[in-house]
Amino acid sequence: xxxxxxxxxxxxxxxxxxxxxxxxxxxxxxxxxxxxxxxxxxxxxxxxxxxxxxxxxxxxxxxxxxxxxxxxxxxxxxxxxxxxxxxxxxxxxxxxxxxxxxxxxxxxxxxxxxx
Amino acid sequence: xxxxxxxxxxxxxxxxxxxxxxxxxxxxxxxxxxxxxxxxxxxxxxxxxxxxxxxxxxxxxxxxxxxxxxxxxxxxxxxxxxxxxxxxxxxxxxxxxxxxxxxxxxxxxxxxxx
Numbered sequence: 688x689x690x691x692x693x694x695x696x697x698x699x700x701x702x703x704x705x706x707x708x709x710x711x712x713x714x715x716x717x718x719x720x721x722x723x724x725x726x727x728x729x730x731x732x733x734x735x736x737x738x739x740x741x742x743x744x745x746x747x748x749x750x751x752x753x754x755x756x757x758x759x760x761x762x763x764x765x766x767x768x769x770x771x772x773x774x775x776x777x778x779x780x781x782x783x784x785x786x787x788x789x790x791x792x793x794x795x796x797x798x799x800x801x802x
Numbered sequence: 803x804x805x806x807x808x809x810x811x812x813x814x815x816x817x818x819x820x821x822x823x824x825x826x827x828x829x830x831x832x833x834x835x836x837x838x839x840x841x842x843x844x845x846x847x848x849x850x851x852x853x854x855x856x857x858x859x860x861x862x863x864x865x866x867x868x869x870x871x872x873x874x875x876x877x878x879x880x881x882x883x884x885x886x887x888x889x890x891x892x893x894x895x896x897x898x899x900x901x902x903x904x905x906x907x908x909x910x911x912x913x914x915x916x
Contacts, residue, residue: 691845729806729906730846730891746903777845789895790836791904793845 690714693778693794700768701802708763708797710778719761720791722777723747730777736761737783768801775799804829808892808907816915819882823910825875825892833895837866837877840889840909849877849890882914 691712700706712719717738722730722745732745736755750772751765761780765772775798779791806827815821827835834853838846850859850866852875858867863886865878879886889909896903 727908727911729908731906732904779845790848790851793847795844798843 691778691780691792691794693776693797695797696795697798697800699800699802702767702769704768706765706768706799708776708778708799710761710763710794711759712761712780712792712794713759714780714782714792715758716780716792717758717783718781718789719755720779720781721745721751721753721761721763722779723749724775724777724796726775734763768799770801773799773801804894804896804905806892806894806905806907808890808910810910811908812911812913814913814915815882817882817884820878820880821882821912823877823879823890823892823912825877825907827873827875827892827894827905829873829894829896829905831896832870832873835866835868835875836893836895837864837875838891838893840891842888846891879912882912884914884916887912887914 694709719736721734724730731747733747733749734753736742742753753763775796777796778794781789781791809824836851837849840846852868854870863880868875889911891909892907894905
């Protein structure tokens with residue numbers, strides 16, 4: 688079982704609200720990722736980080752933002768939620784360095800519903 | 803275009819039976835291929851990882867094969883159990899960038915009936 692946690696697990700919120708999805712890992716991994724996944728569809732990378740103070744946008748354009756102030760913490764924020772943001776958000780981390788398989792360990796996900 | 807295609811999209815089998823899931827990819831340059839298991843409402847969990855030189859790898863009742871020439875992989879599940887019901891996702895890494903970009907298939911939804 689991977690030591691990566693996401694809160695909340697489920698969130699139902701109204702349009703226009705600001706929300707922050709939390710992700711933390713206790714494995715000391717430098718790399719962290721946020722994915723968006725709709726039912727029956729593949730995971731899409733929306734943000735990633737190589738380490739503290741490093742954040743990059745992924746392949747899928749997203750209105751969300753992320754921050755990486757501490758190694759273990761990688762929160763995702765939506766300033767103004769819209770129904771189109773309804774999805775499952777998965778956080779992952781992987782170790783870096785020579786000899787690493789770069790296997791990503793996933794959190795349980797946050798199921799977001801915007802009404 | 804780098805892609806990962808999985809088949810079948812969904813599969814129903816009886817408990818105790820075997821099954822094989824397929825993955826075809828066009829990702830290049832190829833670095834490795836992983837199979838993940840994703841239970842409903844949970845994050846994916848890695849089952850196997852295979853590099854270019856590996857043809858087969860087992861993890862308990864799960865056996866993955868890789869043919870890098872034809873760019874095909876399969877995941878064979880032996881003596882299925884109810885707990886095997888999940889989505890199985892094929893993921894290919896290209897190492898074409900420093901990120902080691904991952905390409906995800908849409909998964910095969912496996913249901914095991916008693």
